[in-house]
Amino acid sequence: MRKETLYIRILLTSICLWLAIITLKSYLKRTNKNPRLVKNTVKDNQSYAFTESKVHTGAMTKQEIRKRLGNSTWVLLHTMAATYPAFPTQEHKKDVLKFLILLTKVFPCGDCAKHMQKMFSDYPPRISSHDDFVQWLCECHNMVNERLKLPQFDCSKADEIWECGCEV
Template identity: 40%
Template sequence: MTDITDKAAGPVTKEELGRATWTLLHTLAAQYPEKPTRQQKKDVKELMAILSRMYPCKECADHFKEVLRVNPVQAGNQHEFSQWLCHVHNVVNRSLGKLVFPCERVDARWGKLDCEQRACDLQGDENPWE
């Protein structure tokens, strides 16, 4: 049972939010298709633009907006998107004085989700929840 006074019971910190966001984005990139549809490419670019406008940390959102301006989204296929995201993550890490991640190891770190029968793969424009 968790004590209500535990740190985990409070609002997330900027650092926790950042880690969770990068986890989501890298996992999305790992699942991104080798041959994305035009809509998937558009969606990824829109997602990044929306994050740069609506991210709960205004300072972070403004910085991400500038990072995107200098490094436009590259999402022609899974490898390209994963490498682009790794590069962008490293740009942010450098600005925070953190170590950079070797992008040649991005697939080993953020590989495909372990799902049965490829159930985690993105499926074009189809909505699996309908």
């Protein structure tokens, strides 16, 4: 094998390895938001993270079901916003608007559905572009969080949080 070919292979392998490490770091950074991490230190001062697994036993309470339903709905909506085009077609806008309206009609939690209907009526969906939809949805989420006395999201980072549509 010629020297040049060997150098090119080494360079390409190094680039692939670097990309794999960057991708893994990015993935771990995003997924470390959900698991609760426990830090354990061993004698050589290396730190290892172990995730605690939450074992579900028995039926969930109504409050747990309601919380899970709300969280899952926000994941779906934020994922939709993250993948919403910068320049949506009229049909795409119409479909998203229909989806949001239908969601308020068929949502399993009656109180939540009424809150959604009022919020969407008082604060109509902004679906003219990706940025408008992401910002509008984040602002809606913050309104709900304020009512529930939960922390506010930094709307300027919404795209970072939901960029790939796989953040849970």
